[in-house]
Amino acid sequence: MQKSALQTARQSYQPKMPKALASSLRLAEGAKTESVADQEEIRRLFPNTYGMPVITLEQAEETAIQSEPIAVGVILSGGQAPGGHNVISGLFDGLKRLNPKNRLYGFLGGPSGLIDGKYIELTADIIDEYRNTGGFDIIGSGRTKLEETWQFDNGIEVCKRLGISAIVIIGGDDSNTNACVLAEYYLQKQCGIQVIGCPKTIDGDLKNTMIETSFGFDTACKVYSELIGNIQRDANSAKKYWHFIRLMGRSASHIALECALQTQPNICLISEEVEAKQMTLQQIVAQVADVIAARGNAGYNFGTVLIPEGIIEFIPEMRVLIQELNDLLASGKGLDGLTPTSAALYASLPEAIAKQLTMDRDPHGNVQVSLIETEKLLIEMVSKRLAEMKAEGKYTGKFSAQHHFFGYEGRCAVPSNFDADYCYSIGQTAIMLIAEGKTGYMALVRNLTKPAEEWIAGGVPITMMMNMERRNGKMKPVIQKALVDLNGRPFLYLDAHRAEWADTTPTYVFPGPIQYYGPDEVCNRPTKTLLLEKEGHC
Numbered sequence: 001m002q003k004s005a006l007q008t009a010r011q012s013y014q015p016k017m018p019k020a021l022a023s024s025l026r027l028a029e030g031a032k033t034e035s036v037a038d039q040e041e042i043r044r045l046f047p048n049t050y051g052m053p054v055i056t057l058e059q060a061e062e063t064a065i066q067s068e069p070i071a072v073g074v075i076l077s078g079g080q081a082p083g084g085h086n087v088i089s090g091l092f093d094g095l096k097r098l099n100p101k102n103r104l105y106g107f108l109g110g111p112s113g114l115i116d117g118k119y120i121e122l123t124a125d126i127i128d129e130y131r132n133t134g135g136f137d138i139i140g141s142g143r144t145k146l147e148e149t150w151q152f153d154n155g156i157e158v159c160k161r162l163g164i165s166a167i168v169i170i171g172g173d174d175s176n177t178n179a180c181v182l183a184e185y186y187l188q189k190q191c192g193i194q195v196i197g198c199p200k201t202i203d204g205d206l207k208n209t210m211i212e213t214s215f216g217f218d219t220a221c222k223v224y225s226e227l228i229g230n231i232q233r234d235a236n237s238a239k240k241y242w243h244f245i246r247l248m249g250r251s252a253s254h255i256a257l258e259c260a261l262q263t264q265p266n267i268c269l270i271s272e273e274v275e276a277k278q279m280t281l282q283q284i285v286a287q288v289a290d291v292i293a294a295r296g297n298a299g300y301n302f303g304t305v306l307i308p309e310g311i312i313e314f315i316p317e318m319r320v321l322i323q324e325l326n327d328l329l330a331s332g333k334g335l336d337g338l339t340p341t342s343a344a345l346y347a348s349l350p351e352a353i354a355k356q357l358t359m360d361r362d363p364h365g366n367v368q369v370s371l372i373e374t375e376k377l378l379i380e381m382v383s384k385r386l387a388e389m390k391a392e393g394k395y396t397g398k399f400s401a402q403h404h405f406f407g408y409e410g411r412c413a414v415p416s417n418f419d420a421d422y423c424y425s426i427g428q429t430a431i432m433l434i435a436e437g438k439t440g441y442m443a444l445v446r447n448l449t450k451p452a453e454e455w456i457a458g459g460v461p462i463t464m465m466m467n468m469e470r471r472n473g474k475m476k477p478v479i480q481k482a483l484v485d486l487n488g489r490p491f492l493y494l495d496a497h498r499a500e501w502a503d504t505t506p507t508y509v510f511p512g513p514i515q516y517y518g519p520d521e522v523c524n525r526p527t528k529t530l531l532l533e534k535e536g537h538c
């Protein structure tokens with residue numbers, strides 16, 4: 001395969017690691033843990049993996065070297081996120097450091113690779129080709145849910161055949177929930193297979209008191225912010241378009257918020273705020289139109305609006321409509337079953353949007369929000385509202401809009417130094433947890449706003465992050481998703497600055513492309529979200 005100059009140069013990049021991981025290790029165990037909520041129920045469902053302590057890997061005089069060779073299997077699960085290949089190279093190097101005879105197998109195409117026994121052995125030659133690259137193409141990914149006993153049993157057979165004693169699942173909240181269920185089942189069965197999870201998702205919603213961020217969020221936000229910055233410069237030059245930019249991120253608005261902090265757009269909608277204020281679609285449209293009108297009346301007929309992709313589900317009346325559609329679609333009934341309010345709302349939507357709302361759900365029963373073009377819906381509705389305002393003499397400007405959706409552009413980007421380092425450390429940490437016989441843990445690397453040498457590696461019991469939620473009509477144990485905290489520093493920063501950004505004084509920031517070589521403040525800066533959360537400034 002022909003390589004770009006950057007790809008060739010990045011192959012020899014040596015990821016930075018916490019000091020403890022680069023040396024001899026000892027394992028320090030903290031106090032017993034509890035789940036974030038529904039403790040009794042989670043304890044009952046996970047009798048073998050509930051309550052385990054948080055683990056920290058510390059520097060030691062000497063490591064107890066594991067003698068018998070082992071084999072480990074790895075699975076990439078769900079949407080791509082920059083840095084996945086580095087988790088795998090960290091796993092590989094960690095395994096070989098413990099014993100050169102250790103082996104790493106990659107299950108192909110996601111969790112289904114484990115069930116169907118589709119795999120490759122990952123050798124040094126393969127790993128070297130993929131170091132510090134974006135994408136999940138080394139073994140591919142998939143969204144098959146691991147939840148049925150027959151799937152777990154197939155996994156045992158496949159692992160036995162290959163001599164695999166540990167599986168690493170690299171995934172988001174749903175995949176790590178499945179990792180925990182698998183770990184519990186394998187302990188119950190006493191089949192000698194450990195399961196370790198790794199926190200992946202560009203959405204940034206897999207975070208909590210122990211996991212500071214999921215990998216991929218940093219790179220994806222930097223890619224989108226570069227593009228938004230470029231668009232803002234274009235808007236500021238031509239002075240004739242409003243750009244409506246929808247950003248991936250599923251339910252949570254972390255990506256839109258981080259991109260706003262990096263680029264300072266005129267408007268950034270936050271789904272969690274829409275829900276908290278119970279804003280209707282008309283109110284959102286009016287809010288956007290008011291900013292456009294104020295700028296237009298001052299002669300500024302251009303600007304940027306950031307829209308989180310999941311916003312549609314946070315608008316109360318849309319949520320009811322989507323829920324009704326979910327039920328009707330699941331039961332195979334026609335749309336005649338909609339309540340009168342929802343039917344009226346459905347009929348008022350542009351045809352394309354109405355059609356998108358009835359498209360197939362994902363394997364977890366979610367509406368595929370990445371396929372719903374909310375940016376177009378808003379342009380159409382804002383345009384109508386501005387026409388009304390013009391007729392009322394409240395608007396004298398000119399409205400011309402462009403729409404964009406940034407999502408897939410960032411998921412396989414070359415990982416930033418932050419993600420390259422973070423992911424490699426996560427991979428190495430996962431191996432240390434395996435070497436210490438742990439199961440039902442998520443590999444953990446913390447202290448991320450400090451230089452990599454000062455990062456802290458360890459493991460957090462997955463049960464600690466769990467609560468009970470209704471899924472497909474039934475209460476299920478799941479990892480609690482982190483939505484944007486409206487009392488958290490990143491949102492409060494946006495809230496404190498948005499009036500200034502909406503105004504006519506230019507405040508746009510143009511971040512430019514991710515830099516891989518150069519001064520620390522350009523190449524090794526974590527996200528503003530992380531800086532605000534951990535350090536209180538950005």
Ligand code: FBP
Binds near residue numbers: 077
């Ligand atoms: P994960 O939750 O699996 O990490 O997926 C992230 C994501 O990129 C979401 O932001 C987006 O809504 C979804 O995947 C798109 O899914 P698909 O890749 O199936 O189109």
